Amino acid sequence: MNNFGVIEIASTTTKNTPGWAYVPDTGPLPAALQPTNRKRAARNQPALSLSDLSAREETRIRKDLEALDRDSHRDANITIPPRPGGSRAQNKHTPNVRKILQSQKTFANHLDDYQALLALAESNPAAAAAMNAAQAKPSTPIAATPKSASPAPTVAPAGGGSRRSAAAAKRAAAKEKQEQEKKKARQTPKQEPDPETEANNPQQQEDQPDVEMPDATAPPQPTPTPNAEEPNPQETQSSYPRESLILPAYTKPPPRPHPGDADPLLVSYIPPFPSDDELRELMTAPPLSYLEARAGWGDEQRRYPVRVFCAVCGYWGRVKCMKCGVRVCALECLEAHREECVTRYGL
Amino acid sequence: MAASRKSRASGPPPPAATFVLDNGADTIKAGFVTGNKTDAPRIIPNCVARDRHRKTYVGSELEKCRDFGEIAFRRPVEKGFVVSWEAQKEIWDREFFDDKAPQRCDPSETRLVLAEQPNALPALQTHCDQMVFEEFGFYSYCRGIGPAFNAYQDIQAIFHTPRTPDTPVDVPAEVILVIDSGYSHTTVTPIVQGRPLHQAIRRLDVGGRLMTNYLTRLLSVRHFDMRNETFIANEMKEAVCYVSLDFKGDLEKTWKGTRGDRRDDYLSGAGIAKDYVLPDSHTTFHGVVRDYEPGVSARARKAAVSTEDVLTLRNERFVVPELLFNPSDIGMRQPGLADLVMQSLSALPIGLWPGLLANIVVVGGNASLDNFIQRLQMELLERVPDECVVRVARPQDPAISTWLGAANFARHEHVERLAVTKQEYEEHGAGWVARKFAAGLGAET
């Protein structure tokens, strides 16, 4: 068998031949990754039922990723051996601890529970709050009733997170926040350092929406009248040796003057440093939820072509098996792939 | 200000000893801080393992294991968070709380500082707090996110910033960006004065486990079935994998070419190919890396030393860590690390970017991969304005960096502001404790 000049191919079109096809080196996303385009792709390609093909590709990629994510190839159901030296007294667990130790839930189960709770918070805030409170009660008798509020996500999700449920959770917390504010207004008529109040009401910070904070909910200021000392925003933005209470000013001597300092073409752009208010808001913002923090596929990534590799040797995948959609580099690897392909999908 | 804080911490003095715990998915880092004394942390496998002779090892007992062939693991930590407390308690009991534990700790007289991964599920956090107080009975406790503890290290020493000996060390660091690349995932956390900027924390679900699994798959397709040998594949990954600074070039150098037209670089190895001798499980129990010997065909080598299983590793060496920078290579729809950093920055005012970009610290086990920080710096420079300074550094031992930071935190005034006593837990409840930890230090200095 000869080489068919496979390595020279760098075409931008797809050519179908019986059983396999040359494909562009840096083509668009494979159909499997762009389900919305599948219809159009199918219309353009007269090949053997492409929807079957991309379904196969899609399934394969999904299964591959699931397998790569697993902790081990086999399910490691290892029972814990008894301790040789004997353990501490075993039968004095609190009810909470007993429940935790007996739990067989996986991380995925817990994540589902959390998402369900957010959904419930949307439809029935009171029920969700009650559920959450029940979960967080200490087993020991308590003096004060624990306040109930989940660390509800209140900021924009990172990537396709549940904006709606976050908003719902925020609404659920809003009622309680109002009460908090009223209570706080009673407790602290003057604005003065009162870490005690803050420590007792930490969720006032969690509940803050990502819009501007009204003065009433601003955390108590430790320093006397910081607002008076604060330079006006205009000033802050233009001075890089910034006037900040949160970040100390640059104290070292400035660099020696340079003849080019005044040249408008040489002036480098220094972005305005955030104001203390901005910083304070960032520093006290609540954590995102697990799914919100997962980075999503942004515009940036959509711009790059997805790289495709030979499933056998790992070099660029320039040849496509028309039976299953797997990419290989050239005919030698295609032959190697054939064996496996036939076992999996038949002739 | 200081006075009012003191008055708040009235009651019995805090315990003399703090137990600092970074409870990772792969290993636990654990050690005591007493007064000004910080012991080096113990590194304990966080697993229950069973070898092919059906012998079981819990935590540090794994040291006694010789034959890692087909060894299976059960891990209490999943996705970075303790999920199975049944297994976790067993490991902690044996390591710390039993009478004959190798690192004996009396919780009733000890404060616990525990590092957790960012963006935890509230229910799992509650489980953790309940176990700490109701089961183990720590005197007091502070749970905080691991990346933020790194701010309590001497960051400028990590960057080798020139300074005079009398320059005071800023602890916590003013502004840093911590990249924590561990077993379960990789996170980006911007931190100002020790406070994590929660809205900008981003996660990429690529970590050591995924990379080892990927290497295992490649080897199984190309050489022989290694699917039950993840321990051996993991050792191999640590020994040979590197981050490529020229992916396309390296990929060309490792391609065989077409049949009948083998490429010269392939035949010579091009400085990339390495031979890896697998353990035989009789006389050797760990793999060995050897230089690739060009010209000696695999068959000839096999004949010469028939007892050895030798794999020649080529692009496997760099396509595996490449997943950190191009997760879409395996179809994952997530950005690579440099774009992850940019996504994090884009959630922040642009005025913070210069400070963060000039102070990027990479911690976690994967930070030890060769060229990791160089590649990240290179890719970031492509994405930021020309005049931006990008500095990326890793501490000497990135795997214990979070623990060292947490140990410094345990001696810092901040711990007093965040720690919760068992008594407070009993008075105010788990919800109150969770909210206090979530609120963190606040903005006040």
Ligand SMILES: [Zn+2]
């Ligand atoms: Zn190939």
Ligand SMILES: [Zn+2]
């Ligand atoms: Zn096929």
